[in-house]
Amino acid sequence: MLDIKFIRENKEMVQEGAKKKRVEIDIEKLIALDDQRLVELKEIEDLRSEVNKVSNDIARDQDPNLKIQLIEEMRTVKEDLKNKEEKLKTTIEEWQKIMLEIPNMPSADTPVGPDESGNVVIRNWGEKPTFDFTPKEHYEIGEKLGIIDNKTAAEVSGARFTYLKGDLVLLQFALINFLFEIFTNKETLEKIAKEKNINIDPKPFVPVIPPFMVKSNIYLRMGRLDPKEDKYHLAEDDMYLIGSAEHSVGPMHMGQILEEKDMPIRYIGYSPAFRREAGSYGKDTKGILRMHQFEKMEMETFCLPENSLQEQEFLVAIIEYYLQLLKLPYQVVLVCTGDMGKPDYRQIDIETWMPGQNVYRETNTSDLVTSFQSRRLNTKVRRSTGKTELVHMNDATASAMGRTLIAIIENYQQADGSVMIPEVLRKFMGGREFIK
Protein backbone atom coordinates (compact mmCIF):
# COMPACT_ATOMS: atom_id res chain seq x y z
CA MET A 1 0.00 0.00 0.00
CA LEU A 2 1.17 3.51 -0.77
CA ASP A 3 0.97 6.46 1.61
CA ILE A 4 -2.19 8.52 1.02
CA LYS A 5 -0.21 11.72 1.59
CA PHE A 6 2.26 10.68 -1.08
CA ILE A 7 -0.62 9.93 -3.45
CA ARG A 8 -2.22 13.30 -2.80
CA GLU A 9 1.02 15.16 -3.39
CA ASN A 10 1.97 13.21 -6.50
CA LYS A 11 -1.30 12.29 -8.09
CA GLU A 12 -0.17 12.69 -11.71
CA MET A 13 2.85 10.56 -11.01
CA VAL A 14 0.80 7.85 -9.32
CA GLN A 15 -1.77 7.83 -12.10
CA GLU A 16 1.03 7.57 -14.64
CA GLY A 17 2.88 4.89 -12.68
CA ALA A 18 -0.22 2.73 -12.39
CA LYS A 19 -0.84 3.13 -16.10
CA LYS A 20 2.70 2.00 -16.87
CA LYS A 21 2.07 -1.05 -14.71
CA ARG A 22 -1.16 -1.62 -16.61
CA VAL A 23 -3.32 -1.15 -13.55
CA GLU A 24 -6.46 0.92 -13.88
CA ILE A 25 -7.13 3.26 -11.00
CA ASP A 26 -9.25 6.34 -10.47
CA ILE A 27 -7.11 8.81 -8.57
CA GLU A 28 -9.65 11.63 -8.71
CA LYS A 29 -12.24 9.41 -7.10
CA LEU A 30 -9.77 8.39 -4.41
CA ILE A 31 -8.91 11.97 -3.58
CA ALA A 32 -12.56 12.96 -3.48
CA LEU A 33 -13.17 10.05 -1.11
CA ASP A 34 -10.21 11.10 0.99
CA ASP A 35 -11.53 14.66 1.26
CA GLN A 36 -14.84 13.23 2.38
CA ARG A 37 -13.08 10.95 4.86
CA LEU A 38 -11.21 13.85 6.43
CA VAL A 39 -14.32 16.01 6.69
CA GLU A 40 -16.33 13.24 8.30
CA LEU A 41 -13.47 12.39 10.62
CA LYS A 42 -13.22 15.99 11.75
CA GLU A 43 -16.94 16.13 12.53
CA ILE A 44 -16.71 12.95 14.54
CA GLU A 45 -13.67 14.10 16.45
CA ASP A 46 -15.38 17.37 17.34
CA LEU A 47 -18.39 15.50 18.65
CA ARG A 48 -16.22 13.12 20.63
CA SER A 49 -14.37 16.07 22.06
CA GLU A 50 -17.65 17.52 23.28
CA VAL A 51 -18.75 14.21 24.79
CA ASN A 52 -15.41 13.82 26.57
CA LYS A 53 -15.58 17.33 27.96
CA VAL A 54 -19.14 17.07 29.21
CA SER A 55 -18.54 13.64 30.69
CA ASN A 56 -15.77 15.10 32.79
CA ASP A 57 -18.12 17.90 33.84
CA ILE A 58 -20.67 15.32 34.92
CA ALA A 59 -18.07 13.54 36.99
CA ARG A 60 -17.04 16.73 38.76
CA ASP A 61 -20.35 18.52 39.08
CA GLN A 62 -22.19 18.08 42.35
CA ASP A 63 -25.59 19.41 41.30
CA PRO A 64 -27.77 16.36 40.59
CA ASN A 65 -30.28 18.27 38.46
CA LEU A 66 -27.58 19.63 36.21
CA LYS A 67 -26.11 16.16 35.91
CA ILE A 68 -29.39 14.72 34.68
CA GLN A 69 -29.74 17.51 32.18
CA LEU A 70 -26.24 17.01 30.82
CA ILE A 71 -26.69 13.25 30.52
CA GLU A 72 -29.86 13.83 28.52
CA GLU A 73 -28.03 16.21 26.22
CA MET A 74 -25.24 13.74 25.66
CA ARG A 75 -27.72 11.02 24.72
CA THR A 76 -28.79 12.99 21.66
CA VAL A 77 -25.24 13.92 20.77
CA LYS A 78 -24.36 10.25 20.89
CA GLU A 79 -27.13 9.40 18.48
CA ASP A 80 -25.72 11.88 16.01
CA LEU A 81 -22.23 10.53 16.60
CA LYS A 82 -23.31 7.00 15.88
CA ASN A 83 -24.82 7.94 12.52
CA LYS A 84 -21.73 9.85 11.50
CA GLU A 85 -19.49 6.94 12.47
CA GLU A 86 -21.54 4.59 10.39
CA LYS A 87 -21.19 6.89 7.41
CA LEU A 88 -17.44 7.21 7.89
CA LYS A 89 -17.12 3.45 7.99
CA THR A 90 -18.58 3.03 4.53
CA THR A 91 -16.44 5.89 3.24
CA ILE A 92 -13.31 4.21 4.58
CA GLU A 93 -14.28 0.87 3.09
CA GLU A 94 -14.60 2.42 -0.34
CA TRP A 95 -11.40 4.38 0.19
CA GLN A 96 -9.48 1.30 1.20
CA LYS A 97 -10.64 -0.70 -1.77
CA ILE A 98 -9.02 1.79 -4.12
CA MET A 99 -5.94 2.11 -1.91
CA LEU A 100 -5.34 -1.62 -2.15
CA GLU A 101 -5.57 -1.54 -5.92
CA ILE A 102 -2.83 1.04 -6.36
CA PRO A 103 0.49 -0.62 -7.20
CA ASN A 104 3.89 0.47 -6.00
CA MET A 105 5.49 3.04 -8.27
CA PRO A 106 8.21 1.75 -10.61
CA SER A 107 11.77 3.03 -10.19
CA ALA A 108 13.11 5.60 -12.65
CA ASP A 109 15.34 3.04 -14.36
CA THR A 110 12.54 0.52 -14.87
CA PRO A 111 11.88 0.19 -18.60
CA VAL A 112 8.33 0.97 -19.70
CA GLY A 113 6.72 -1.87 -21.58
CA PRO A 114 3.48 -3.81 -22.02
CA ASP A 115 4.68 -7.30 -21.08
CA GLU A 116 7.82 -9.42 -20.96
CA SER A 117 8.75 -8.24 -24.45
CA GLY A 118 9.67 -4.92 -22.83
CA ASN A 119 12.20 -6.42 -20.43
CA VAL A 120 15.79 -5.34 -20.93
CA VAL A 121 18.83 -7.60 -20.65
CA ILE A 122 21.40 -5.59 -18.72
CA ARG A 123 24.25 -8.11 -18.74
CA ASN A 124 25.06 -11.72 -19.28
CA TRP A 125 27.71 -14.15 -18.17
CA GLY A 126 29.14 -17.43 -19.38
CA GLU A 127 29.71 -19.25 -22.61
CA LYS A 128 26.80 -21.33 -23.75
CA PRO A 129 28.04 -24.92 -23.82
CA THR A 130 28.49 -26.61 -27.18
CA PHE A 131 27.61 -30.24 -27.73
CA ASP A 132 28.71 -32.70 -30.41
CA PHE A 133 25.24 -34.20 -30.16
CA THR A 134 21.76 -32.74 -29.99
CA PRO A 135 21.20 -31.66 -26.38
CA LYS A 136 18.10 -33.09 -24.76
CA GLU A 137 15.58 -31.46 -22.47
CA HIS A 138 15.88 -32.19 -18.76
CA TYR A 139 12.88 -34.52 -18.54
CA GLU A 140 14.15 -36.82 -21.28
CA ILE A 141 17.45 -37.16 -19.46
CA GLY A 142 15.72 -37.44 -16.09
CA GLU A 143 13.28 -40.10 -17.15
CA LYS A 144 16.00 -42.18 -18.70
CA LEU A 145 18.14 -41.93 -15.57
CA GLY A 146 15.14 -42.77 -13.42
CA ILE A 147 15.42 -39.59 -11.38
CA ILE A 148 12.27 -37.77 -12.58
CA ASP A 149 8.91 -39.56 -12.65
CA ASN A 150 5.96 -37.40 -13.60
CA LYS A 151 3.90 -40.31 -14.86
CA THR A 152 3.47 -41.98 -11.49
CA ALA A 153 2.97 -38.59 -9.83
CA ALA A 154 0.18 -37.82 -12.29
CA GLU A 155 -1.64 -40.98 -11.22
CA VAL A 156 -1.16 -40.24 -7.55
CA SER A 157 -1.58 -36.46 -7.45
CA GLY A 158 -2.35 -35.21 -10.95
CA ALA A 159 -0.61 -33.07 -13.50
CA ARG A 160 2.25 -30.78 -12.45
CA PHE A 161 3.49 -33.07 -9.71
CA THR A 162 6.60 -35.18 -9.78
CA TYR A 163 8.65 -37.73 -7.98
CA LEU A 164 12.26 -36.65 -7.77
CA LYS A 165 14.30 -39.73 -7.08
CA GLY A 166 17.74 -41.08 -6.29
CA ASP A 167 20.69 -38.92 -7.26
CA LEU A 168 18.52 -35.96 -8.20
CA VAL A 169 17.34 -35.79 -4.60
CA LEU A 170 20.92 -35.98 -3.43
CA LEU A 171 21.81 -33.26 -5.94
CA GLN A 172 19.08 -31.04 -4.52
CA PHE A 173 20.40 -31.49 -1.00
CA ALA A 174 23.92 -30.81 -2.29
CA LEU A 175 22.64 -27.57 -3.76
CA ILE A 176 20.96 -26.65 -0.49
CA ASN A 177 24.15 -27.26 1.47
CA PHE A 178 26.24 -25.40 -1.07
CA LEU A 179 23.94 -22.38 -0.90
CA PHE A 180 23.59 -22.26 2.87
CA GLU A 181 27.39 -22.19 3.09
CA ILE A 182 27.44 -19.08 0.94
CA PHE A 183 24.52 -17.28 2.56
CA THR A 184 25.73 -17.77 6.12
CA ASN A 185 29.39 -16.96 5.53
CA LYS A 186 30.41 -13.40 6.31
CA GLU A 187 33.75 -13.55 4.50
CA THR A 188 32.12 -14.85 1.31
CA LEU A 189 29.45 -12.16 1.39
CA GLU A 190 32.04 -9.50 2.11
CA LYS A 191 34.05 -10.66 -0.91
CA ILE A 192 30.96 -10.54 -3.14
CA ALA A 193 30.07 -7.01 -2.04
CA LYS A 194 33.63 -5.85 -2.54
CA GLU A 195 33.99 -7.36 -6.01
CA LYS A 196 30.78 -5.71 -7.18
CA ASN A 197 31.68 -2.46 -5.48
CA ILE A 198 28.55 -2.56 -3.36
CA ASN A 199 28.92 -0.46 -0.25
CA ILE A 200 26.88 -2.42 2.25
CA ASP A 201 27.13 -4.33 5.53
CA PRO A 202 27.83 -7.96 4.47
CA LYS A 203 25.92 -9.35 7.45
CA PRO A 204 25.10 -13.05 6.94
CA PHE A 205 21.61 -14.42 6.40
CA VAL A 206 19.74 -16.20 9.18
CA PRO A 207 18.37 -19.52 7.88
CA VAL A 208 14.65 -19.99 8.51
CA ILE A 209 12.20 -22.80 7.94
CA PRO A 210 8.93 -20.85 8.16
CA PRO A 211 5.29 -21.95 8.43
CA PHE A 212 3.98 -23.33 5.14
CA MET A 213 0.51 -21.93 5.74
CA VAL A 214 -0.55 -18.37 6.56
CA LYS A 215 -3.75 -16.64 7.64
CA SER A 216 -5.61 -14.85 4.90
CA ASN A 217 -5.34 -11.43 6.52
CA ILE A 218 -1.57 -11.76 6.70
CA TYR A 219 -1.45 -12.56 3.00
CA LEU A 220 -3.41 -9.39 2.35
CA ARG A 221 -0.97 -7.31 4.36
CA MET A 222 1.91 -8.73 2.35
CA GLY A 223 0.12 -7.61 -0.83
CA ARG A 224 0.54 -11.12 -2.16
CA LEU A 225 -2.98 -12.51 -1.95
CA ASP A 226 -3.72 -11.55 -5.53
CA PRO A 227 -4.12 -13.39 -7.79
CA LYS A 228 -6.15 -15.54 -5.41
CA GLU A 229 -6.74 -18.13 -8.12
CA ASP A 230 -3.10 -19.08 -7.92
CA LYS A 231 -3.24 -19.88 -4.18
CA TYR A 232 -4.33 -23.05 -2.44
CA HIS A 233 -6.96 -22.11 0.11
CA LEU A 234 -7.82 -24.25 3.15
CA ALA A 235 -11.43 -23.21 3.52
CA GLU A 236 -12.11 -24.73 6.92
CA ASP A 237 -9.31 -22.77 8.53
CA ASP A 238 -9.26 -19.79 6.17
CA MET A 239 -5.57 -20.29 5.56
CA TYR A 240 -3.45 -20.41 2.45
CA LEU A 241 -0.54 -22.62 1.49
CA ILE A 242 2.38 -20.31 0.87
CA GLY A 243 3.52 -19.67 -2.68
CA SER A 244 6.97 -18.72 -1.38
CA ALA A 245 8.85 -18.55 1.91
CA GLU A 246 8.62 -14.79 1.41
CA HIS A 247 4.94 -14.98 2.34
CA SER A 248 5.56 -16.19 5.87
CA VAL A 249 9.06 -14.79 6.44
CA GLY A 250 8.08 -11.26 5.39
CA PRO A 251 5.56 -10.88 8.25
CA MET A 252 8.07 -11.99 10.91
CA HIS A 253 8.48 -8.44 12.17
CA MET A 254 4.97 -7.11 11.73
CA GLY A 255 3.91 -4.62 14.37
CA GLN A 256 7.52 -4.18 15.47
CA ILE A 257 9.85 -1.23 15.67
CA LEU A 258 13.34 -2.44 14.77
CA GLU A 259 16.49 -0.63 15.87
CA GLU A 260 18.71 1.13 13.33
CA LYS A 261 21.80 -0.57 14.76
CA ASP A 262 20.29 -3.99 13.95
CA MET A 263 19.87 -3.15 10.27
CA PRO A 264 20.04 -4.82 7.86
CA ILE A 265 18.18 -7.97 8.90
CA ARG A 266 18.59 -10.81 6.43
CA TYR A 267 16.80 -14.13 6.31
CA ILE A 268 17.07 -17.06 3.97
CA GLY A 269 13.95 -19.16 4.15
CA TYR A 270 13.66 -22.72 2.94
CA SER A 271 10.19 -24.03 2.14
CA PRO A 272 8.02 -25.71 -0.41
CA ALA A 273 6.11 -23.33 -2.65
CA PHE A 274 2.55 -24.18 -3.64
CA ARG A 275 1.03 -22.77 -6.80
CA ARG A 276 -2.19 -23.61 -8.55
CA GLU A 277 -0.76 -22.33 -11.83
CA ALA A 278 -4.21 -21.16 -12.83
CA GLY A 279 -4.14 -19.69 -16.30
CA SER A 280 -1.06 -21.56 -17.43
CA TYR A 281 -2.87 -24.61 -18.79
CA GLY A 282 -0.91 -26.30 -21.51
CA LYS A 283 2.19 -24.23 -20.78
CA ASP A 284 5.40 -25.98 -19.77
CA THR A 285 3.59 -29.22 -19.10
CA LYS A 286 6.63 -31.40 -19.52
CA GLY A 287 9.21 -32.04 -16.89
CA ILE A 288 9.59 -30.11 -13.65
CA LEU A 289 9.72 -26.51 -14.83
CA ARG A 290 6.23 -25.51 -13.71
CA MET A 291 4.96 -27.51 -10.76
CA HIS A 292 2.16 -27.19 -8.23
CA GLN A 293 4.78 -27.82 -5.58
CA PHE A 294 8.50 -27.19 -5.49
CA GLU A 295 11.14 -26.37 -2.92
CA LYS A 296 12.70 -22.96 -2.83
CA MET A 297 15.27 -20.98 -0.91
CA GLU A 298 14.19 -17.39 -0.64
CA MET A 299 15.96 -14.29 0.63
CA GLU A 300 13.97 -11.74 2.61
CA THR A 301 15.71 -8.67 3.95
CA PHE A 302 14.83 -5.55 5.93
CA CYS A 303 16.96 -2.44 5.62
CA LEU A 304 17.13 1.34 5.91
CA PRO A 305 15.37 3.15 3.06
CA GLU A 306 18.56 4.78 1.79
CA ASN A 307 20.22 1.36 1.42
CA SER A 308 17.47 -0.62 -0.25
CA LEU A 309 18.66 -0.19 -3.83
CA GLN A 310 22.17 -1.31 -2.89
CA GLU A 311 20.61 -4.16 -0.98
CA GLN A 312 18.86 -5.36 -4.11
CA GLU A 313 22.11 -5.13 -6.07
CA PHE A 314 23.72 -7.19 -3.34
CA LEU A 315 21.07 -9.93 -3.47
CA VAL A 316 21.46 -10.14 -7.24
CA ALA A 317 25.24 -10.24 -6.86
CA ILE A 318 25.01 -13.25 -4.56
CA ILE A 319 22.87 -15.11 -7.09
CA GLU A 320 25.33 -14.30 -9.86
CA TYR A 321 28.21 -15.40 -7.66
CA TYR A 322 26.88 -18.89 -7.12
CA LEU A 323 25.64 -19.34 -10.70
CA GLN A 324 29.21 -18.59 -11.79
CA LEU A 325 30.55 -21.16 -9.35
CA LEU A 326 28.10 -23.63 -10.87
CA LYS A 327 29.31 -22.48 -14.30
CA LEU A 328 25.76 -21.89 -15.50
CA PRO A 329 25.41 -19.21 -18.20
CA TYR A 330 22.79 -16.60 -17.35
CA GLN A 331 21.49 -13.19 -18.24
CA VAL A 332 20.32 -10.44 -15.91
CA VAL A 333 17.08 -8.78 -16.89
CA LEU A 334 15.57 -5.50 -15.75
CA VAL A 335 11.86 -6.29 -15.75
CA CYS A 336 9.63 -3.70 -17.41
CA THR A 337 6.59 -1.96 -15.91
CA GLY A 338 4.01 -4.20 -17.60
CA ASP A 339 5.64 -7.42 -16.39
CA MET A 340 6.60 -6.54 -12.84
CA GLY A 341 4.70 -7.41 -9.66
CA LYS A 342 2.27 -5.00 -8.01
CA PRO A 343 4.39 -4.48 -4.85
CA ASP A 344 7.60 -3.98 -6.85
CA TYR A 345 9.52 -0.76 -7.14
CA ARG A 346 12.22 -2.49 -9.13
CA GLN A 347 12.35 -6.08 -10.29
CA ILE A 348 15.38 -7.91 -11.60
CA ASP A 349 15.10 -11.41 -13.04
CA ILE A 350 17.91 -13.81 -13.66
CA GLU A 351 17.42 -16.17 -16.54
CA THR A 352 19.62 -19.22 -16.81
CA TRP A 353 20.58 -20.90 -20.02
CA MET A 354 18.70 -24.12 -20.74
CA PRO A 355 20.43 -25.81 -23.73
CA GLY A 356 17.76 -28.50 -24.13
CA GLN A 357 15.18 -25.81 -24.79
CA ASN A 358 17.77 -23.56 -26.41
CA VAL A 359 16.53 -20.57 -24.42
CA TYR A 360 17.14 -18.58 -21.22
CA ARG A 361 14.49 -19.32 -18.61
CA GLU A 362 13.67 -17.41 -15.45
CA THR A 363 15.27 -19.07 -12.44
CA ASN A 364 15.50 -16.18 -10.00
CA THR A 365 13.59 -13.01 -9.36
CA SER A 366 14.51 -10.11 -7.10
CA ASP A 367 11.90 -7.69 -5.82
CA LEU A 368 12.64 -4.35 -4.21
CA VAL A 369 9.29 -3.44 -2.70
CA THR A 370 10.41 -0.36 -0.70
CA SER A 371 7.80 0.34 2.02
CA PHE A 372 4.86 -1.14 0.10
CA GLN A 373 4.60 -4.19 2.37
CA SER A 374 5.99 -2.68 5.58
CA ARG A 375 3.27 -0.01 5.61
CA ARG A 376 0.52 -2.55 6.15
CA LEU A 377 2.70 -4.95 8.12
CA ASN A 378 3.60 -1.96 10.28
CA THR A 379 7.28 -2.85 10.40
CA LYS A 380 9.31 0.19 11.32
CA VAL A 381 12.81 1.17 12.25
CA ARG A 382 13.81 3.60 14.96
CA ARG A 383 16.58 5.81 13.64
CA SER A 384 19.46 6.86 15.86
CA THR A 385 17.80 10.29 15.92
CA GLY A 386 14.81 8.71 17.69
CA LYS A 387 12.47 9.08 14.73
CA THR A 388 10.67 6.03 13.42
CA GLU A 389 10.02 5.26 9.77
CA LEU A 390 8.93 2.31 7.67
CA VAL A 391 11.65 -0.17 6.76
CA HIS A 392 12.33 -1.12 3.19
CA MET A 393 12.01 -4.75 2.21
CA ASN A 394 13.66 -6.83 -0.47
CA ASP A 395 12.89 -10.38 -1.43
CA ALA A 396 14.68 -12.54 -3.96
CA THR A 397 14.84 -16.14 -5.03
CA ALA A 398 18.01 -17.70 -3.71
CA SER A 399 17.20 -20.82 -5.70
CA ALA A 400 14.03 -22.34 -7.01
CA MET A 401 15.38 -25.86 -6.65
CA GLY A 402 13.61 -27.46 -9.57
CA ARG A 403 14.66 -24.87 -12.09
CA THR A 404 18.26 -24.78 -10.92
CA LEU A 405 18.32 -28.58 -11.19
CA ILE A 406 16.99 -28.33 -14.75
CA ALA A 407 19.79 -25.92 -15.64
CA ILE A 408 22.37 -28.27 -14.17
CA ILE A 409 20.96 -31.34 -15.93
CA GLU A 410 20.77 -29.64 -19.32
CA ASN A 411 24.09 -27.81 -19.19
CA TYR A 412 26.02 -30.76 -17.78
CA GLN A 413 24.48 -33.50 -19.92
CA GLN A 414 26.80 -35.97 -21.64
CA ALA A 415 26.52 -37.85 -24.93
CA ASP A 416 25.89 -41.13 -23.11
CA GLY A 417 22.85 -39.68 -21.28
CA SER A 418 24.63 -39.21 -17.97
CA VAL A 419 24.93 -35.87 -16.17
CA MET A 420 28.18 -34.49 -14.84
CA ILE A 421 27.96 -33.12 -11.31
CA PRO A 422 29.19 -29.50 -11.03
CA GLU A 423 32.57 -29.43 -9.34
CA VAL A 424 31.47 -27.28 -6.40
CA LEU A 425 28.69 -29.73 -5.54
CA ARG A 426 30.79 -32.89 -5.62
CA LYS A 427 31.98 -32.63 -2.06
CA PHE A 428 28.34 -32.87 -0.99
CA MET A 429 27.86 -36.02 -3.11
CA GLY A 430 30.62 -38.20 -1.88
CA GLY A 431 33.10 -36.82 -4.39
CA ARG A 432 31.28 -38.40 -7.33
CA GLU A 433 31.57 -36.87 -10.80
CA PHE A 434 28.55 -38.21 -12.64
CA ILE A 435 24.91 -39.14 -12.26
CA LYS A 436 24.49 -42.29 -14.33
Place this chain on the structure above:
RNA sequence: GGAGGCGUGGCUGAGUGGUUGAAGGCAACAGUCUUGAAAACUGUCAUUGGGGAAACUCAAUCGUGAGUUCGAAUCUCACCGCCUCCGCCA
Protein backbone atom coordinates in the same frame (compact mmCIF):
# COMPACT_ATOMS: atom_id res chain seq x y z
C1' G B 1 -10.46 -32.05 21.53
C1' G B 2 -11.96 -31.14 27.27
C1' A B 3 -11.18 -27.89 31.99
C1' G B 4 -9.22 -23.55 34.04
C1' G B 5 -6.16 -19.03 34.03
C1' C B 6 -4.08 -14.76 31.59
C1' G B 7 -3.11 -10.66 27.75
C1' U B 8 -1.47 -2.90 30.43
C1' G B 9 4.18 1.43 27.52
C1' G B 10 11.32 -1.05 25.49
C1' C B 11 11.05 -4.49 30.00
C1' U B 12 8.74 -5.13 34.91
C1' G B 13 4.36 -4.01 37.36
C1' A B 14 -0.01 -1.03 39.83
C1' G B 15 -4.64 0.05 38.34
C1' U B 16 -12.17 -3.31 38.55
C1' G B 17 -16.71 2.66 35.87
C1' G B 18 -15.16 9.30 36.41
C1' U B 19 -10.09 14.73 34.11
C1' U B 20 -5.86 7.47 33.94
C1' G B 21 -2.23 7.92 28.13
C1' A B 22 -2.07 5.20 32.44
C1' A B 23 1.50 5.09 39.57
C1' G B 24 6.22 2.80 41.11
C1' G B 25 10.67 0.27 39.48
C1' C B 26 14.32 -1.08 35.61
C1' A B 27 16.49 0.22 31.09
C1' A B 28 17.57 4.44 27.76
C1' C B 29 18.86 9.65 26.83
C1' A B 30 20.52 14.69 28.55
C1' G B 31 22.60 17.48 32.56
C1' U B 32 25.01 18.45 37.66
C1' C B 33 29.11 16.50 40.34
C1' U B 34 34.12 14.03 38.94
C1' U B 35 40.92 14.32 36.24
C1' G B 36 37.84 10.19 33.91
C1' A B 37 34.30 6.45 35.10
C1' A B 38 30.90 4.59 38.70
C1' A B 39 27.55 6.17 42.41
C1' A B 40 24.26 10.01 43.76
C1' C B 41 21.06 13.89 42.29
C1' U B 42 17.96 16.70 38.45
C1' G B 43 15.35 16.44 34.04
C1' U B 44 13.42 13.94 29.44
C1' C B 45 11.47 9.61 27.88
C1' A B 46 4.67 5.66 23.55
C1' U B 47 2.46 5.56 18.79
C1' U B 48 -0.88 7.23 14.93
C1' G B 49 -4.10 10.85 12.65
C1' G B 50 -6.21 16.08 12.28
C1' G B 51 -5.44 21.61 12.98
C1' G B 52 -1.40 25.29 13.66
C1' A B 53 4.44 29.09 11.33
C1' A B 54 5.18 27.74 16.30
C1' A B 55 4.04 27.32 21.43
C1' C B 56 0.38 24.16 21.46
C1' U B 57 -4.18 21.72 20.70
C1' C B 58 -8.07 17.95 19.40
C1' A B 59 -9.04 12.66 18.49
C1' A B 60 -7.71 7.46 18.75
C1' U B 61 -4.84 3.48 20.99
C1' C B 62 -4.17 -0.83 27.79
C1' G B 63 -4.25 -8.27 22.35
C1' U B 64 -8.22 -7.36 18.03
C1' G B 65 -13.28 -6.24 16.83
C1' A B 66 -18.21 -5.22 18.37
C1' G B 67 -21.56 -3.82 22.52
C1' U B 68 -23.47 -1.50 27.42
C1' U B 69 -22.85 3.66 29.54
C1' C B 70 -23.15 10.74 29.80
C1' G B 71 -18.25 8.37 30.72
C1' A B 72 -14.62 1.85 29.79
C1' A B 73 -7.80 -0.34 30.83
C1' U B 74 -11.90 -1.56 34.30
C1' C B 75 -18.55 -4.45 32.61
C1' U B 76 -20.70 -7.94 28.26
C1' C B 77 -19.92 -10.84 23.70
C1' A B 78 -16.92 -12.77 19.69
C1' C B 79 -12.21 -13.59 17.79
C1' C B 80 -6.74 -13.93 18.21
C1' G B 81 -2.60 -15.21 21.20
C1' C B 82 -0.12 -17.17 25.65
C1' C B 83 0.11 -20.38 30.16
C1' U B 84 -1.38 -24.81 33.32
C1' C B 85 -3.77 -29.64 33.68
C1' C B 86 -6.13 -33.87 31.03
C1' G B 87 -6.71 -36.53 26.32
C1' C B 88 -4.63 -37.57 21.43
C1' C B 89 -0.35 -37.58 18.34
C1' A B 90 4.86 -37.24 14.41
